[in-house]
Amino acid sequence: MFSVNIYLYVFVLLQSSQLSKAFIVNSTSDGDYKFLVAGGQRTPGVQNYTRFMVSLRQRTATKYFGDNHYCAGVIISYRWIVTAAQCMVYPSKIPRRPRTIIVVIGTANRIMHSNTTRLMAVDRVVVNRNFTLHSTHDIGLLRLKSRITLNARVQIMPLPTGPPPYGEVCIVLGWGRLYYGGPYAGSVSHVGLQLFTEEHCKKAHPRYSPGDLCASYQGRFDHDPCTGDAGGPLVCRGKFVAVVSWTLGCGRKETPSLYTDIYYNLKWIKSVMAGQSRLSVLKELKILILIYFVLLYSS
Numbered sequence: 001m002f003s004v005n006i007y008l009y010v011f012v013l014l015q016s017s018q019l020s021k022a023f024i025v026n027s028t029s030d031g032d033y034k035f036l037v038a039g040g041q042r043t044p045g046v047q048n049y050t051r052f053m054v055s056l057r058q059r060t061a062t063k064y065f066g067d068n069h070y071c072a073g074v075i076i077s078y079r080w081i082v083t084a085a086q087c088m089v090y091p092s093k094i095p096r097r098p099r100t101i102i103v104v105i106g107t108a109n110r111i112m113h114s115n116t117t118r119l120m121a122v123d124r125v126v127v128n129r130n131f132t133l134h135s136t137h138d139i140g141l142l143r144l145k146s147r148i149t150l151n152a153r154v155q156i157m158p159l160p161t162g163p164p165p166y167g168e169v170c171i172v173l174g175w176g177r178l179y180y181g182g183p184y185a186g187s188v189s190h191v192g193l194q195l196f197t198e199e200h201c202k203k204a205h206p207r208y209s210p211g212d213l214c215a216s217y218q219g220r221f222d223h224d225p226c227t228g229d230a231g232g233p234l235v236c237r238g239k240f241v242a243v244v245s246w247t248l249g250c251g252r253k254e255t256p257s258l259y260t261d262i263y264y265n266l267k268w269i270k271s272v273m274a275g276q277s278r279l280s281v282l283k284e285l286k287i288l289i290l291i292y293f294v295l296l297y298s299s
Contacts, residue, residue, distance in 0.1 A: 014284040017137060037242055049173055049235055050108040050188045052157035054120075056087055056142075057102045058229065066111035067183060068102075072174050072232035074157050074240060075105065078147040080273055083231030084243050084260065085131040093133060098122040100137040100189050103144060108155045109187045112173045115270040126263070126272050136209045138245040139260045157233065157240045160263045164213055166197045169237035172244060172259075173217070174229030180250040191223040196256060204256050213242050213257035213262040224257050226250035234259045 025145040051077050058068040067068070071087035081103055089095050099121070106116035125142035129139045148154060177183065193215035199216035208214060216233065217223035225232070225244045235241040242259035260267070 016074050026290060038117035042191075044101050046171055046173070046190050047108060047188065049171070049190075049233065050154050051106075051155040053173065053188065053232065054081055054238070055104040055107070055110055055175060057104060059100050059102060064111060065113050066104075066186075069104075069110050069175055069228060071228065071230050072105065072244070073142065074233045074243065075155065076157055076159060076269070077147065077273065078150075078156070081142040082262070082269065083140055083142065083146065084245055085127045085138045086133070086245070087231045088125050088140040088142070089128050089131075091133075093131075095125050095127055098125050098142075101125070101142065101174075103142060106151070108153075110184065111186050112166060114153075116151055118154070120148070126128075128268060134207055137211055137260070137265075138258075139243065139262075139265050139268075141269065158240055159266060159269070160241060162197060163234050163263055164241050164261060166195055166272060166285060168195050168236050169193065169218075170195050170215060170234050170241060172225055172229070172232065172234050172257075174225055174232040174244065176226040176229030176232075177250065180226065193223070193257070194218050195234075195241075201256065201258075204254075205258060207246060207258060211261050213243065213259040215259065222252055 015256045019201050054075060055066070055069050056071040056073055057066075058070060071083060073081040073083035073087070076082050088101075091275050096276045103120040103122060103207055105118050105120060107114055107141045121144065122142050123145040124141075124156040126141040126143070128137040128139050131140070143158045148156075151158070169192045171190050172193055173188050175185050175188055178185055194217075195213060195215045201208045201212065205212075205214050212232070225247045227250070232244045234244065240262060242261050247257035259288075
């Protein structure tokens with residue numbers, strides 16, 4: 001019995017040691033832990049927001065379902081997904097081809113294929129024309145080839161009707177890395193971050209520009225988005241406010257993370273969606289006219 005207890009004690013000690021190392025990565029001191037959004041909380045009420053989220057993935061998985069995840073997005077209509085522009089371009093700023101992006105809906109767990117999980121193809125990639133790789137106008141839209149079928153796990157997120165509630169504690173969600181340089185999360189996790197005013201953001205973040213929002217965790221530890229969280233939602237008072245844009249070092253309290261304000265970009269979003277709808281109508285009209293003349297001359 002004594003020897004068994006000793007072995008058990010050593011095993012627990014080793015496991016604790018490994019876990020500690022995982023959370024101390026990228027720390028500057030013994031007490032400086034880095035807990036990120038993907039290693040944050042999983043409160044059932046907040047998990048309801050996952051029905052509005054999508055996982056953006058490379059064309060094919062390498063080893064298992066979900067290992068090709070690289071960004072997140074938000075469902076804003078039956079055919080449109082809003083995300084960060086950085087998720088839609090290569091480092092050279094050249095837009096990705098639609099066929100290279102797969103949109104996965106209906107799953108809160110990145111690596112589990114449930115009965116509500118659907119893989120959707122993309123037929124159009126629209127990057128904001130003012131986007132720069134330095135975070136300016138970091139927003140884009142993906143148009144799906146087919147309409148989304150809504151269910152309990154797949155819903156459309158309403159667009160905001162007013163400006164952001166500065167000073168509020170908002171929720172950011174994502175499948176990003178558990179810690180700096182670590183693995184991606186399986187299930188969506190979230191954390192509460194305080195949303196700062198424009199004046200505060202200008203002073204606190206070197207990359208801030210008009211149309212950006214900034215927020216950071218105000219507790220003891222550092223919580224923040226990380227790689228794989230970009231394009232995911234920032235939710236305030238139950239409303240969709242912004243998409244995750246940039247963060248420095250995956251958790252630095254002194255430098256807030258950046259988000260792209262949806263309300264600021266509302267006019268652009270609606271114009272893109274409306275323009276595509278008009279193009280679709282014209283395309284269908286041309287096809288009908290062509291069919292008419294074919295039938296006319298063949299009779």
